[in-house]
Amino acid sequence: MSTTTHAGLALTHRLRRLRRSESMRALVRETHLSPDGLVLPLFVCEGDGVRREVPSMPGVFNLSVDEAVKDVAAAAADGVKSVILFGLPDQKDDVGSSAHDPEAPVQSAIRAIKREVKNTLVITDVCLCEYTDHGHCGILIDGEIANDATVDQLVRTALSHAAAGADIVAPSDMMDGRVGAIRQALDARGYEHVALLSYAAKYCSAFYGPFRDAAGSTPKFGDRRSHQMDPANAREALREVEQDIAEGADLVMVKPAVTYLDVIRQVKDRFGYPTAAYHVSGEYAMLKAAARNGWIDETRAMMETLTSIRRAGADIIITYYAREAARLLK
Ligand code: PBG
Numbered sequence: 001m002s003t004t005t006h007a008g009l010a011l012t013h014r015l016r017r018l019r020r021s022e023s024m025r026a027l028v029r030e031t032h033l034s035p036d037g038l039v040l041p042l043f044v045c046e047g048d049g050v051r052r053e054v055p056s057m058p059g060v061f062n063l064s065v066d067e068a069v070k071d072v073a074a075a076a077a078d079g080v081k082s083v084i085l086f087g088l089p090d091q092k093d094d095v096g097s098s099a100h101d102p103e104a105p106v107q108s109a110i111r112a113i114k115r116e117v118k119n120t121l122v123i124t125d126v127c128l129c130e131y132t133d134h135g136h137c138g139i140l141i142d143g144e145i146a147n148d149a150t151v152d153q154l155v156r157t158a159l160s161h162a163a164a165g166a167d168i169v170a171p172s173d174m175m176d177g178r179v180g181a182i183r184q185a186l187d188a189r190g191y192e193h194v195a196l197l198s199y200a201a202k203y204c205s206a207f208y209g210p211f212r213d214a215a216g217s218t219p220k221f222g223d224r225r226s227h228q229m230d231p232a233n234a235r236e237a238l239r240e241v242e243q244d245i246a247e248g249a250d251l252v253m254v255k256p257a258v259t260y261l262d263v264i265r266q267v268k269d270r271f272g273y274p275t276a277a278y279h280v281s282g283e284y285a286m287l288k289a290a291a292r293n294g295w296i297d298e299t300r301a302m303m304e305t306l307t308s309i310r311r312a313g314a315d316i317i318i319t320y321y322a323r324e325a326a327r328l329l330k
Contacts, residue, residue: 033306033310033325034329035078035080035322035325035329037314037315037317038317038322038325038326039082039317039322040071040075040080040082040083040320041084041086041318041319042063042068042071042084042086043061044063044064044065044068044086044088045088046088047064049067050063050067051067054214056210056281057211057213057281057288058292059288059320060281060320062214065105065109065112068085068109068112069109069116072113076120078323079327079330080326081120081121082120082121082123083113083120083123084123084170085109085125086106086130087099087130089130089131092133093131093132093133094133095153096132096153098131099126099127099128099153100153100160101160102160102163106161107160110124110161110164110166114164114165121167122167123197124170126157126173127154127172128153130215134221135216135219136222136224137175137227138175143222145175145226147175147176150173150175151181154171154173154175154181155178158171158182159185159191162189162191162194168195168196168197170199170253171198171199172202174199174224174227179243179249182196183248184248195250196248197250197251197276198241198252199278200237200241200252200267201241201253201254202254204228204230204231205255206282207256207281207283209282209285210285211280231259234262234263237266238266238267249273251316253278253318254267255277255278255280256278256279257277257309257314257317258309260277261308264277264309264313267313268312268313268314268315269313274315274316275313275314276315276317276318277312279306279317279319279320279321284319284320287301
């Protein structure tokens with residue numbers, strides 16, 4: 001009797017051997033996501049009992065302080081230990097005064113979260129675009145964003161967050177010198193324990209569209225190209241990160257995530273600092289939209305996306321999917 005074999009194929013290495021079962025794949029898996037590194041963004045507005053879904057971001061809400069506290073507690077139960085807060089004030093003016101109002105939504109939410117949900121880390125976004133009536137990230141002089149006047153307002157804002165109890169302040173404005181100015185001011189007022197997460201390499205991206213819906217921060221005219229980075233530049237990102245570290249950043253961020261995975265990798269390899277990546281609103285909205293049309297498997301696409309960001313070198317991922325991912329990882 002003769003048997004038919006394919007013995008002619010003498011392969012020394014068969015990479016498929018290590019893919020045969022889930023136990024085998026788990027044994028050799030290189031990248032692991034953990035809920036510890038996930039940060040949930042929350043949009044805090046004025047009022048009481050407010051929970052308003054953002055049309056372009058299914059599953060994301062504008063929340064009044066009382067409702068935000070509930071979501072922080074629910075996120076903690078899911079395993080998400082950090083949140084980043086954005087504010088939606090009722091009052092806006094040309095210099096973004098409500099950004100540093102101690103009674104504004106973000107400052108009130110920090111105090112309420114610190115009082116009611118123990119151990120959750122509170123990060124705050126420091127920028128003026130949600131607070132100015134023109135929607136720009138800074139103070140306008142002759143139609144241009146005035147760097148140093150804006151930095152003064154950012155410093156006041158970061159101090160008000162620290163005074164309310166923020167653990168980490170995260171300037172996202174991309175003004176020059178803001179990290180050093182905020183660090184010095186924090187230290188001078190006795191907030192030397194408050195950490196600073198710099199949105200160091202923040203690109204001028206089309207993927208922030210849904211966020212501006214959520215935060216009501218679309219500029220009334222013009223765009224953000226005079227301060228956010230050109231998507232074509234990676235070496236410049238390294239200079240931004242280097243400068244922010246020199247000015248005192250404890251953690252650095254690349255934003256958006258998926259279209260800048262190469263930048264995340266370079267920042268991590270070059271500096272070795274705790275590196276965050278922001279999986280932004282447009283990246284979230286695209287997955288949601290495709291999933292709602294039945295075109296992709298949302299859970300798999302979500303985990304594949306977050307894994308790719310982690311694999312590129314991000315230690316920390318800010319994502320609207322934080323709770324869903326944490327529940328899966330538990
Ligand atoms: C600015 C800020 C923005 C985002 C985070 N911080 C918007 C912008 O720069 O226009 C975008 C986040 C997202 O798209 O999810 N305060």
